[in-house]
Amino acid sequence: MTDSWATFGADLHLETRPGRGMRAGLTEALREAARSGRLAPGTRLPSSRSLAADLGIARNTVAEAYAELVAEGWLTARQGSGTRVAERARARRPAAAVPVRRPVRAQTSYSLMPGSPDLGGFPRAAWLSAARRALTEAPNEAFGYADPRGRVELREALAGYLARARGVYADPERIVLCAGFTQALMLLARTLRARRVREMAVEGYGLDEHQALLTGAGLRTRPLVVDGSGARTADLAGSAAGAVLLTPAHQFPTGAALTPGRRAEAVDWARSTGGLILEDDYDGEFRYDRQPVGALQGLDPDRVVYLGTASKSLAPGLRMGWMVVPGPLMEEVLAAKGHTDWSSSALDQLTLAEFIRSGAYDRHVREMRLRYRRRRDELVAAVGDRAAVSGIAAGLHAVLDLPPGGERAALRAAAWQDLGLRSLSSFRHPRASTAPREALVVGFGTPTQSAWAPTLAALVAALP
Numbered sequence: 001m002t003d004s005w006a007t008f009g010a011d012l013h014l015e016t017r018p019g020r021g022m023r024a025g026l027t028e029a030l031r032e033a034a035r036s037g038r039l040a041p042g043t044r045l046p047s048s049r050s051l052a053a054d055l056g057i058a059r060n061t062v063a064e065a066y067a068e069l070v071a072e073g074w075l076t077a078r079q080g081s082g083t084r085v086a087e088r089a090r091a092r093r094p095a096a097a098v099p100v101r102r103p104v105r106a107q108t109s110y111s112l113m114p115g116s117p118d119l120g121g122f123p124r125a126a127w128l129s130a131a132r133r134a135l136t137e138a139p140n141e142a143f144g145y146a147d148p149r150g151r152v153e154l155r156e157a158l159a160g161y162l163a164r165a166r167g168v169y170a171d172p173e174r175i176v177l178c179a180g181f182t183q184a185l186m187l188l189a190r191t192l193r194a195r196r197v198r199e200m201a202v203e204g205y206g207l208d209e210h211q212a213l214l215t216g217a218g219l220r221t222r223p224l225v226v227d228g229s230g231a232r233t234a235d236l237a238g239s240a241a242g243a244v245l246l247t248p249a250h251q252f253p254t255g256a257a258l259t260p261g262r263r264a265e266a267v268d269w270a271r272s273t274g275g276l277i278l279e280d281d282y283d284g285e286f287r288y289d290r291q292p293v294g295a296l297q298g299l300d301p302d303r304v305v306y307l308g309t310a311s312k313s314l315a316p317g318l319r320m321g322w323m324v325v326p327g328p329l330m331e332e333v334l335a336a337k338g339h340t341d342w343s344s345s346a347l348d349q350l351t352l353a354e355f356i357r358s359g360a361y362d363r364h365v366r367e368m369r370l371r372y373r374r375r376r377d378e379l380v381a382a383v384g385d386r387a388a389v390s391g392i393a394a395g396l397h398a399v400l401d402l403p404p405g406g407e408r409a410a411l412r413a414a415a416w417q418d419l420g421l422r423s424l425s426s427f428r429h430p431r432a433s434t435a436p437r438e439a440l441v442v443g444f445g446t447p448t449q450s451a452w453a454p455t456l457a458a459l460v461a462a463l464p
């Protein structure tokens with residue numbers, strides 16, 4: 001606890017602790033400030049008179065503390081230049097930087113790691129002009145603390161877009177903007193735990209990060225079998241799960257679309273048990289063989305939380321995501337969010353709102369859809385009959401099924417080519433009951449345009 005303090009310059013607080021003699025306390029606080037570098041070498045200290053007045057103590061006490069520190073070598077005192085922190089006062093070097101483990105993958109010359117769009121395709125010019133317009137028109141209150149749901153401009157723009165493009169029943173009042181899908185999932189996990197849900201069903205193949213997040217929030221995850229029709233939602237009946245996380249438009253990573261029958265089964269289960277469906281619509285805009293199938297949420301907006309993200313359509317670095325929350329859940333989700341977090345920057349939100357309103361988002365998605373569709377076609381042609389491309393023509397990744405032993409051989413050969421690749425088995429839930437499939441998950445969206453051709457060639461060279 002601090003019982004007195006003084007400020008040197010703009011922002012250095014000097015704290016003395018109670019329970020020590022005033023002189024000893026001041027001496028120790030000054031010594032520590034010099035030792036730690038908080039008071040930089042050469043810093044001129046206030047005169048003993050003014051520091052004493054600041055601290056409300058006798059001038060002699062300050063003078064004695066200064067003298068002691070001069071004697072110890074922490075301070076210097078010279079006629080005419082006052083008392084300063086000695087040049088070599090900083091005895092303790094700052095601890096060596098602790099290497100921070102970031103979830104960034106090792107860099108390889110070529111990458112077909114799934115999960116990323118072509119970052120070179122980010123629409124810089126269109127984003128910049130949307131940002132300029134958004135900033136010019138932003139009301140002053142946009143620079144202040146805001147509604148925990150996020151800016152109304154973006155919620156309104158998204159409601160229109162999601163209804164039109166994804167068949168989502170979207171009321172701006174029920175949209176919550178988040179720092180990507182990941183934060184939305186975290187908030188929902190917390191909400192479910194607060195509702196005493198213990199178990200959540202997930203797809204038997206999925207992102208390990210999402211499973212770890214749910215487990216970390218205290219939810220047990222139960223894998224559902226995934227086959228060519230998506231997750232086997234019939235298995236929800238009779239399970240102890242209070243919620244299920246699904247990727248209906250394009251199962252991640254196997255690439256199946258959830259069939260209408262299985263969609264209906266999931267909704268029936270949710271209605272009859274009071275369970276919740278979390279719909280991860282991470283790449284729903286990207287379908288190449290037909291119009292995208294509408295979101296599952298349209299079937300029952302009271303039982304399905306729709307989750308979307310700009311991470312595939314624009315860039316993961318934006319950290320922009322959204323969820324459309326059933327009415328009765330809204331208060332609990334906002335309680336989970338509002339107390340701890342204010343989401344992404346209001347200016348980015350206003351920019352995205354303007355980007356959508358102006359039609360730039362549609363144009364960008366259309367352009368990227370063409371780009372990814374062409375790449376997928378080229379991938380299928382280049383692979384020929386050396387692997388079977390499975391999953392629907394959609395999204396930013398494809399699955400290449402390989403003969404027995406092919407997965408390991410391909411990964412080893414890819415390492416020789418310095419090509420980043422992931423096996424399908426690396427996405428398998430640790431308790432999945434079905435036999436692992438030998439396959440590669442190829443993120444054809446990841447390379448930039450100029451890297452695409454050599455990356456594809458490296459992949460073909462790595463196939464058994």
Ligand SMILES: Cc1ncc(COP(=O)(O)O)c(C=O)c1O
Pocket residue numbers: 115116179180181182183207247252280282308309310311316320321
């Ligand atoms: C299945 C799936 N869902 C959601 C996301 C998006 O996560 P976020 O919006 O947090 O970037 C990803 C990104 O890799 C994903 O693969």
